[in-house]
Amino acid sequence: MNYGRKFNFSPGPAIMPESVLKKAADEMLNYQGTGISVMEMSHRSKEFEAILKGADDNLRKLLNIPDTYAILYLQGGAHYQFSAIPLNLLGDKKKADYIITGSWSERAAKEAEKYCEVNVVTKPTKFNTIPDKKEWKLSPDAAYVYMCDNETIFGVEFPDIPDTGDIPLVADMSSNFLSRPFDITKFGLVYACAQKNFGMAGLTIVVVRKDLIGNARKDTPMLMDYKLQFDSRSLYNTPSTYCIYIAALIFDWMVEQGGLEAFDKLNKEKSKTIYDAIENSNGFFYSPVDAKCRSRMNIPFLAKDTSLEKLFMEEAGKLDLIGLQGHRSVGAFRASIYNAFPLEGCKKLATFMKDFQEKHEKK
Amino acid sequence: MNYGRKFNFSPGPAIMPESVLKKAADEMLNYQGTGISVMEMSHRSKEFEAILKGADDNLRKLLNIPDTYAILYLQGGAHYQFSAIPLNLLGDKKKADYIITGSWSERAAKEAEKYCEVNVVTKPTKFNTIPDKKEWKLSPDAAYVYMCDNETIFGVEFPDIPDTGDIPLVADMSSNFLSRPFDITKFGLVYACAQKNFGMAGLTIVVVRKDLIGNARKDTPMLMDYKLQFDSRSLYNTPSTYCIYIAALIFDWMVEQGGLEAFDKLNKEKSKTIYDAIENSNGFFYSPVDAKCRSRMNIPFLAKDTSLEKLFMEEAGKLDLIGLQGHRSVGAFRASIYNAFPLEGCKKLATFMKDFQEKHEKK
Numbered sequence: 001m002n003y004g005r006k007f008n009f010s011p012g013p014a015i016m017p018e019s020v021l022k023k024a025a026d027e028m029l030n031y032q033g034t035g036i037s038v039m040e041m042s043h044r045s046k047e048f049e050a051i052l053k054g055a056d057d058n059l060r061k062l063l064n065i066p067d068t069y070a071i072l073y074l075q076g077g078a079h080y081q082f083s084a085i086p087l088n089l090l091g092d093k094k095k096a097d098y099i100i101t102g103s104w105s106e107r108a109a110k111e112a113e114k115y116c117e118v119n120v121v122t123k124p125t126k127f128n129t130i131p132d133k134k135e136w137k138l139s140p141d142a143a144y145v146y147m148c149d150n151e152t153i154f155g156v157e158f159p160d161i162p163d164t165g166d167i168p169l170v171a172d173m174s175s176n177f178l179s180r181p182f183d184i185t186k187f188g189l190v191y192a193c194a195q196k197n198f199g200m201a202g203l204t205i206v207v208v209r210k211d212l213i214g215n216a217r218k219d220t221p222m223l224m225d226y227k228l229q230f231d232s233r234s235l236y237n238t239p240s241t242y243c244i245y246i247a248a249l250i251f252d253w254m255v256e257q258g259g260l261e262a263f264d265k266l267n268k269e270k271s272k273t274i275y276d277a278i279e280n281s282n283g284f285f286y287s288p289v290d291a292k293c294r295s296r297m298n299i300p301f302l303a304k305d306t307s308l309e310k311l312f313m314e315e316a317g318k319l320d321l322i323g324l325q326g327h328r329s330v331g332a333f334r335a336s337i338y339n340a341f342p343l344e345g346c347k348k349l350a351t352f353m354k355d356f357q358e359k360h361e362k363k
Numbered sequence: 364m365n366y367g368r369k370f371n372f373s374p375g376p377a378i379m380p381e382s383v384l385k386k387a388a389d390e391m392l393n394y395q396g397t398g399i400s401v402m403e404m405s406h407r408s409k410e411f412e413a414i415l416k417g418a419d420d421n422l423r424k425l426l427n428i429p430d431t432y433a434i435l436y437l438q439g440g441a442h443y444q445f446s447a448i449p450l451n452l453l454g455d456k457k458k459a460d461y462i463i464t465g466s467w468s469e470r471a472a473k474e475a476e477k478y479c480e481v482n483v484v485t486k487p488t489k490f491n492t493i494p495d496k497k498e499w500k501l502s503p504d505a506a507y508v509y510m511c512d513n514e515t516i517f518g519v520e521f522p523d524i525p526d527t528g529d530i531p532l533v534a535d536m537s538s539n540f541l542s543r544p545f546d547i548t549k550f551g552l553v554y555a556c557a558q559k560n561f562g563m564a565g566l567t568i569v570v571v572r573k574d575l576i577g578n579a580r581k582d583t584p585m586l587m588d589y590k591l592q593f594d595s596r597s598l599y600n601t602p603s604t605y606c607i608y609i610a611a612l613i614f615d616w617m618v619e620q621g622g623l624e625a626f627d628k629l630n631k632e633k634s635k636t637i638y639d640a641i642e643n644s645n646g647f648f649y650s651p652v653d654a655k656c657r658s659r660m661n662i663p664f665l666a667k668d669t670s671l672e673k674l675f676m677e678e679a680g681k682l683d684l685i686g687l688q689g690h691r692s693v694g695a696f697r698a699s700i701y702n703a704f705p706l707e708g709c710k711k712l713a714t715f716m717k718d719f720q721e722k723h724e725k726k
Contacts, residue, residue, distance in 0.1 A: 018392065
């Protein structure tokens with residue numbers, strides 16, 4: 001890391017590739033000889049069209065997205081999709097299925113109750129696991145089945161894609177999108193906000209099967225209607241142009257790094273480094289999450305001796321390991337290690353955890 | 364202008380102060396010694412809280428906003444407000460009044476028809492004027508009266524604030540917010556997207572009288588509910604943090620430049636420079652807009668000899684005067700000269716117009 005930069009374990013907005021930030025800074029006052037910044041550029045200019053097309057082409061390549069799926073570049077974050085999904089996908093159906101495995105899917109389900117009957121497919125008593133599929137209660141008449149592929153707060157991630165038959169599967173991938181390859185054709189819709197794995201807050205990408213577009217409730221706010229966004233190529237109004245530019249730079253960087261296969265490998269190694277440090281601590285540190293569904297992106301962990309928490313954060317900070325505080329509903333620590341977080345930082349954290357234990361464990 | 368920068372007359376996203384872009388570039392990789400970029404910063408960090416508070420304090424100071432008004436920092440652009448305004452302000456009323464003076468107020472009225480009866484207060488046959496108030500038809504039972512203070516496309520701006528008595532006045536000020544002082548207490552709600560006068564696309568500021576908050580329709584999408592946004596200080600979910608940072612830098616710059624009184628004076632001088640060039644051309648150039656309501660922000664103008672349009676754009680481009688193409692529904696040229704557009708550029712355009720006429724006018 002250069003420029004006095006630190007290892008930032010923040011759950012989002014989150015660390016970005018240094019080379020991307022450097023390029024954005026270099027081009028800030030004059031983008032490729034245009035004499036203006038991307039921030040100052042009309043969304044209808046040929047230069048911005050080229051940026052958007054570059055993002056689109058790279059994203060299709062990275063995820064192998066077929067032409068039967070549309071990519072929408074929207075504002076508002078995941079929370080807007082909590083509303084937009086029932087508004088767009090219910091059609092003439094009255095019910096939707098929600099798989100609840102953490103705070104975000106729970107909040108999405110609560111929002112959907114404004115618009116339809118919500119069937120809770122499954123919900124563990126504590127958000128530290130994914131209940132066995134044999135216990136799930138799917139509805140035959142649901143408009144869609146909703147899931148959150150990676151729950152950022154509790155660090156619970158689906159190890160595989162559930163089979164929902166003909167009923168479209170909808171996934172919030174806000175915190176693990178582009179962190180591994182997956183088969184988009186198993187989903188009706190996938191969405192993710194940018195500020196974890198592909199940029200800055202202010203952009204949400206929705207990848208949706210084209211045949212699911214066009215059934216929005218009549219009183220859907222205009223910009224929430226996927227059809228309007230699709231028909232206008234996300235340019236009906238001014239999109240968050242600079243966020244799209246930053247995402248485009250990150251997609252370029254991801255392609256250069258070897259695409260999703262390379263990130264899958266790297267993210268496994270990164271998360272293993274930290275989980276091993278937890279497991280090898282003989283209970284000094286521990287994970288609150290079932291081993292079968294531990295997230296590769298967000299790693300909450302606790303210290304048996306809770307009185308050491310403050311000291312842990314302080315000493316970590318001195319080593320430039322920052323953003324490690326756990327979410328208030330889980331406590332202690334959380335290491336969020338999205339695509340741009342370097343392996344070097346995971347190793348540094350693992351070493352620090354070992355050193356900290358040796359120094360402070362009561363014998 | 365330095366860094367090879369051009370005079371950018373784009374209607375939005377639009378020109379920004381060079382010193383702000385420079386500061387953003389300088390701080391891109393490491394914000395004030397934090398070791399991270401603002402793009403990578405948690406919206407719950409004390410550093411971001413300070414940025415948001417700085418923006419808030421400056422905006423209250425610039426506009427003299429009393430404590431009876433809330434400031435919301437939202438995503439989605441003006442179009443989201445087209446939906447959010449009826450959803451939040453109708454309460455138990457069934458009707459809203461719309462003053463239609465251009466494409467944007469017309470589009471807002473159309474969206475409102477999803478939620479209530481829309482009474483058109485006035486609408487000229489051509490969008491080149493504001494009809495006399497004596498001809499307006501206000502409803503006694505409207506939930507609010509809606510107007511667009513400056514119509515970006517046609518360049519029509521209200522010279523004063525209409526009096527709507529006890530019925531809250533709602534104004535879209537997307538393209539003239541902060542360009543002159545005004546009495547916020549004459550409005551129930553004012554909103555503006557950032558990409559004209561105070562930053563980059565991805566941020567919309569809503570200033571709303573607090574007693575109007577809390578009456579959203581039950582099925583309002585959660586993030587469109589002003590009460591949720593107000594109660595959480597716009598931090599219920601991740602806001603567009605970097606857009607807020609850029610707005611905060613621009614507010615700092617505006618205070619340094621002397622506040623809204625200084626911009627009012629400057630914007631009058633800038634627009635006069637161009638309108639004078641049009642008026643002094645003996646009809647070679649002309650304005651399609653009634654003199655009483657010509658915008659200080661967006662100046663559409665035409666050439667009597669339409670065959671010269673392409674040449675005008677080419678020769679302007681050679682002088683680094685860019686973004687002058689008119690909107691497709693008006694044609695020819697439009698000079699958008701928001702707060703950050705320098706007087707020097709207006710003078711250069713006026714000189715060029717004179718030179719162009721001398722060179723190309725058929726004797």
